[in-house]
Amino acid sequence: MAAAHVSMPGTTDTNLAFADYSLYSNLSDDELMQLAIKRSIADAHNSGSGTENSKTPIALNRPAARRRAPPSHRPQQQPELAACPANPPRETINPQDVSSVSHFVTGYGKRIVAYRKYDGSVQVAPEPEEELEPIAKAISEGDVGSVRLLVKQPGCNLLKPNKDGWMPLHEAAYYGQDQCIKILLRAQPGIINQRTLKEQTALMIAVVREHLACVECLLENRADPDIINKERETPLYKACEKESPAMVAMLLNYGASVNKSCIQGWTALHESVCRNNVEICEMLVNAGANVSMPNMYGITPIFVAAQSGKVDALRMLLKNGADLNSQAADGATALYEACKNGHENIVEFLLSQNADANKPGKTGQLPIHIAAQRGNDSNDLLTFGCTHKNVRATNIISMLIPATSKARVRRSGISPLHLAAERNRNDILEVLIEAGFDVNATLSEGRSMMYEDRRSTALYFAVMNNNIDATTMLLKVGANPNLDTFNPLLVALRQGCIQTVTLLVEHGANVNANIPTHPTTFPASVMFCIEYLTLLKYLMDNGCDALSCFNCVYGSNPHPPIKTRHNPRYDPDEAVEKTCIQFCEVISTENFSRWAGPIIDMLLDYVGHVKLCARLIEHLDSYHEWQCVKEKAKPPRPLMQLCRLKIRQLLGINRLKKIHKLPVPPRLIKFLNHQERERDF
The missing domain is CATH 1.10.750 (Elongin C; Chain C, domain 1)
Structure with missing residues (x-):
């Protein structure tokens, strides 16, 4: 017997350890479960976590099976050396002593009742079982003779439901007892369409349990095939879910409505297409199923086929007149969704059928955009390895390029190059460049404003990702490194990547770039590489303006204290006062002041006659080793x-x-x- 395991709300799981096995090996399952739960509740009570008034709803999908009666009381015998009684007695519960009752369901489906007494103690017992009616017991055992005799007895009520709303007819459908169904319906024909508390008819239960003979028997006795359950699902829908052509054919022959939809607008055809069951799909279409019926999200069956990669179902739908370019509520088409999920065969088939590759969704993006962005992220490709995924993604892009209008891409305000660079899709980026997409295309103003740094070019995305290969590809084919508001060179300098900085400078990046939102009297590029003297020297060698670093409005006069500058977006006063930051202010900050001497020394190599301001002299005077730098600055040079x-x-x-x-x-x-x-x- 396995050790009992109990899970209850508000308590920790309790296991009867292997060491205790010998003490409890002679207990029945019910007794062992009761003991485990009693211990668990006692532990929760001791730790302060009560179980009062906590309830767990019990979801029943089938009738209560015949259960073993609880073992009778046994004499209270205490083993002399045992830590606890081998067979703990069960106390009689007096309702007058109980303050509250809580119901639980264990991990094994056992229903338990916890009685909390007025003195604070808790007693646990199995929930009183509902006693099975004789006819229900006979049906569950398949005893047709007993059922025939019981229905003739005056006290037999075939309309009496149990606590879950199940009648004998539902029991017979559940257990697949078609002979019992015939007997029950001859005795009481009016129960044919009675429903359980979950609004399930006997026909629905028989379909779900895949009892074909019971389904046929119920339909022959005029069971309504269109009565829905709580989820608004019909028996036909469940038959398609079970992929049973025989049940589908039977329901259709008895007049089942083929276009009824569930609570989310999903029809039987949607379900069959999702499962790529062409045989059932054709049966539904021949019975009048609407091949272009949308669900509540505007998704038609052809969209489902493309989304899930079901090419056979897709062919069948197109053959029967489905709209190839229908759009969902978000504007997505079947082609868009196939590209999104990386279904290469679906994309190829749709394009061969003249699917419109220039139909944008509500976001304005075309199928080529989503392919560049997410082409190799689809879940169905995860088991094939990165190389295979990339091949599929590039193949989809290659198929979409000749079908996509570049003018339509420009009107969308975003290029697939942006998305490929943003997601580091170097292989896709290469294909798009070879196809002639504009490497200097910029984001529309609305899309650019979605980014705090107002980026606009694919090159910026590549530099931001520190993707040297993508940066190299774009620069080699003519990408302009000076189109963005925040120059990509400043990004590379901030990252301290000498390789990217070199690439950008060699291709004409502005070494004197500034930040429009944070004006300075000297190049902002200098500010970003103060800690990297190698980068600073490289910029100076390539024409960075060193002279501006020595232009100070205060000169030899005393400098005012350095103000802590706030973000203008959150400081209205700072937004009004847009004064330019000076080099001496930046180098006086705590992070850079220790580098003042070497930095000034380097900058002096790239200027002629200059006059150091009072603050720079103050820095050079702070260290004896920097006196030589001060002497170097004295005229004449x-x-x-x-x-x-x-x-x-x-x-x-x-x-x-x-x-x-x-x-x-x-x-x-x-x-x-x-x-x-x-x-x-």
């Missing part, structure tokens, strides 16, 4: 430094990058590129 700056200005950054191809001494090239001496950064 060396002539060689001034000549280098002039030459760089005259040549320009683009020519400087190609200077190694000119007949110029290598030493001069190093000097112009600030490589004449090694630095430790």
